[in-house]
Structures are given as structure tokens and as C-alpha cells.
Amino acid sequence: MDEKKLKFNTKTIHGGQHPDKAYGAVMPPIYQTSTYAQTTPGGHQGYEYSRSANPTRTALENALASIENGKFGLAFASGLAAMDAVIKLLNPGDEVVSTNDLYGGSYRLFKQVFEKYGIKFHFVGMQDADTIATYINENTKLIWVETPTNPMMNVIDIEGVSQIAKKHDVLLAVDNTFATPYLQTPLDMGADLVMHSATKYLGGHSDVVLGALVVNEKELADKLYFIQNASGAVCGPMDSFLALRGIKTLHVRMQRHCENGRAVAEYLNGHSEIDKVFWPGFETHPNHGIAKRQMNDYGGMVSFIPKSGNKKDAINIVEKLKVFTLAESLGGVESLAGHPASMTHASIPKEEREKSGVVDGLIRLSVGIEDAGDLIADLEQALKA
Numbered sequence: 001m002d003e004k005k006l007k008f009n010t011k012t013i014h015g016g017q018h019p020d021k022a023y024g025a026v027m028p029p030i031y032q033t034s035t036y037a038q039t040t041p042g043g044h045q046g047y048e049y050s051r052s053a054n055p056t057r058t059a060l061e062n063a064l065a066s067i068e069n070g071k072f073g074l075a076f077a078s079g080l081a082a083m084d085a086v087i088k089l090l091n092p093g094d095e096v097v098s099t100n101d102l103y104g105g106s107y108r109l110f111k112q113v114f115e116k117y118g119i120k121f122h123f124v125g126m127q128d129a130d131t132i133a134t135y136i137n138e139n140t141k142l143i144w145v146e147t148p149t150n151p152m153m154n155v156i157d158i159e160g161v162s163q164i165a166k167k168h169d170v171l172l173a174v175d176n177t178f179a180t181p182y183l184q185t186p187l188d189m190g191a192d193l194v195m196h197s198a199t200k201y202l203g204g205h206s207d208v209v210l211g212a213l214v215v216n217e218k219e220l221a222d223k224l225y226f227i228q229n230a231s232g233a234v235c236g237p238m239d240s241f242l243a244l245r246g247i248k249t250l251h252v253r254m255q256r257h258c259e260n261g262r263a264v265a266e267y268l269n270g271h272s273e274i275d276k277v278f279w280p281g282f283e284t285h286p287n288h289g290i291a292k293r294q295m296n297d298y299g300g301m302v303s304f305i306p307k308s309g310n311k312k313d314a315i316n317i318v319e320k321l322k323v324f325t326l327a328e329s330l331g332g333v334e335s336l337a338g339h340p341a342s343m344t345h346a347s348i349p350k351e352e353r354e355k356s357g358v359v360d361g362l363i364r365l366s367v368g369i370e371d372a373g374d375l376i377a378d379l380e381q382a383l384k385a
């Protein structure tokens with residue numbers, strides 16, 4: 001079986017997977033062990049200590065590589081732990097050009113942790129890929145792209161950015177958390193590295209915190225494996241198992257997330273009490289052309305601003321929702337609603353936040369896979385009240 005030729009819907013289930021060698025278990029056992037017996041010093045079966053490698057984690061890492069059309073997958077304790085490993089590739093004095101409206105925790109990691117180690121970050125609106133080049137100098141080592149962006153749903157042209165990255169010999173990393181490989185595979189568009197918060201759609205059931213990296217180049221993979229083992233922010237076997245189980249239904253969940261996302265976006269767009277709806281599937285969305293070319297569909301994330309635009313009304317609406325749960329996070333089977341300015345993006349200073357459009361009236365929805373009619377009825381009652 002030539003794995004590379006398998007379609008996505010088959011890779012999610014079989015990619016990089018083999019029945020377990022011991023008893024033929026179809027799902028990899030949860031190898032809840034820290035260490036492995038050796039017959040003679042150094043005489044082991046490929047595993048010696050679970051920070052370095054664990055068979056359940058290996059099964060997950062192989063699945064991650066397969067679904068992202070990459071060669072090497074690495075799994076971490078969280079999405080931010082995966083990002084932390086990427087930035088540790090850099091040295092003091094190096095510079096990073098990053099998307100300006102990105103996940104609040106990513107911004108905090110860059111600004112409040114790594115800046116004090118002498119790494120400089122530029123936060124740039126990347127909808128026009130050409131503006132990136134103006135921020136690149138001889139110290140630039142990495143371009144960090146998040147698309148669609150969180151929570152403004154801007155779409156960045158990965159292929160366009162990759163041309164700039166290649167021209168300047170800079171590494172390109174894409175946070176593919178929102179889209180998932182169901183919608184886009186950045187490595188196929190010229191990215192060097194894909195990162196995931198597998199806590200979200202890949203895990204898909206809001207029961208695990210986990211991060212992932214996927215790359216194609218052996219040299220880059222080796223450097224990241226070194227950091228993964230040396231810094232040690234690995235995920236445990238139970239969490240690896242949960243993420244792997246989640247991936248097996250990614251394609252069916254994503255199909256429904258996209259259908260429901262569209263239904264909710266269209267409902268909100270026609271509502272008299274709503275000022276703006278952010279969803280890349282609208283033809284009027286400023287980056288719709290790129291989204292249409294780059295993505296297979298438009299995903300389940302929808303943001304909107306009610307007519308009054310004030311914080312009180314936004315909070316009132318999210319508190320009134322009953323089927324949507326008011327909570328951080330996204331990408332699970334259940335629908336969630338959030339108020340980015342006071343939740344996911346509270347760690348970004350108000351002025352910075354508002355520059356990228358995250359105003360106090362903004363509400364973000366992670367549309368789940370429930371009945372679309374129930375979700376719309378829930379929004380209807382909350383908007384009326």
C-alpha cells in the first residue's frame with residue numbers, strides 16, 4: 001500500500017498505522033510506561049525512555065505526518081509547547097515576522113517569553129503578502145503564519161508568503177489549527193513546518209491538550225527532535241491515544257463543521273441586530289478569493305459584532321446562549337461561544353488588539369456538529385433577549 005497515494009479520508013484512519021506487534025491490537029495500546037527493559041546496556045527495541053520516544057506517541061506522530069502530507073511528525077504537551085520548540089531553533093538577535101492577529105497565547109509566548117531572550121518579533125498584517133518583504137532583513141529567520149486568523153478570519157496566501165520566504169531563505173511555519181489538513185495542507189504550498197494545537201479540531205472532543213509539528217526536511221526534523229527531547233515538553237501516552245482517536249474522525253467532523261459554519265454565518269449575516277459577520281466563505285469577505293483557491297471549504301469558525309458594538313451587549317448575548325457553551329477553546333464536537341477581548345485575547349494589550357479588529361463587541365463562535373437548526377434557534381433567542 002503506497003500511503004502517499006491514499007486519499008485524505010483514508011489517511012485519517014490508516015495513515016502511518018499498523019496493528020500492534022505484540023497481539024495485533026488494531027488501536028495502539030496506551031503504553032503507560034516511562035522506561036523499557038534492556039537485554040544489555042543499549043540493547044532495546046527502539047524505545048529506552050518515554051521522554052525520548054513512546055510507542056503510543058509514535059503512532060500519533062506517524063498519523064500527524066500522514067494527514068499533513070509530511071515526512072516527520074512530532075507531538076508535544078500543548079500547541080504552545082510545540083511553538084516553544086520552534087522558536088528554540090533561533091538564537092538571540094534573530095528576528096521573526098509574524099501574523100498580527102494571531103492566537104493570544106502565541107502572542108504572549110513571543111512577546112513575554114522569547115523577547116527577553118533577544119529574539120525580535122514583528123507583527124504584520126499579511127493579507128497583502130508583499131508587505132512581509134519590507135520587514136525582512138539579514139537577521140530574519142522565521143515567518144510565522146496563522147490562517148485563517150483567530151478571531152478575525154483573515155485568510156493569508158500561504159503560497160504567496162512561501163515565495164517570499166524562499167527568496168530570502170527564511171523558514172516558513174504555518175499554524176494550521178483553524179483549517180486542519182481537511183481544508184488545507186501548507187507543506188504542499190511551500191511551508192517548511194506545520195504546527196497544530198491538536199487540542200482543537202484534531203483531538204476534536206475537548207478532552208485533551210496537545211500540540212503537533214509536521215515537517216518534510218530530515219535536518220529540520222532532527223533539530224526539532226533534539227529540542228523535543230532536550231526540553232521535554234512531550235505529551236503522555238493517554239493523551240497521544242486520545243488525539244489519535246480524534247484524528248480518525250477528523251474528515252467526517254470537519255465536513256459537518258463546515259456545513260454548520262456556513263448555516264450559522266448565513267443566518268447571522270441576514271440578521272437585523274448584527275453589524276458584521278466574519279467568515280471567509282462570503283463572496284464579500286476581503287480575502288475570499290484566496291480562501292477559495294487555498295481551502296477546500298471554509299471551516300466552522302465564525303465571528304460577529306452585534307449592532308450596538310458594545311461590550312455589555314456582546315457579553316449579554318454569550319451569557320444567554322444555551323446550546324452554545326460559553327468557554328475558551330474551539331474545534332470540539334460541541335458548539336462554543338467566546339468573547340475574545342476578555343477571554344482568548346485578553347493577554348494582548350487593548351490597543352494592539354483593536355488594531356487587528358478584536359474590538360470589545362466581537363463574539364467568536366466555534367460551530368460544532370449538532371443540528372444546525374438547534375444552533376440557529378439558540379442564537380435567535382439570545383439575540384432577541
Ligand SMILES: *Cc1c(COP(=O)(O)O)cnc(C)c1O
Nearest residue numbers: 078079080103150177197199210
Ligand atoms: C489554542 C491555540 C494555540 C495554542 O494551543 P494550546 O494547545 O492551547 O497550547 C495556538 N494556535 C491557535 C490558533 C490556537 O487556537
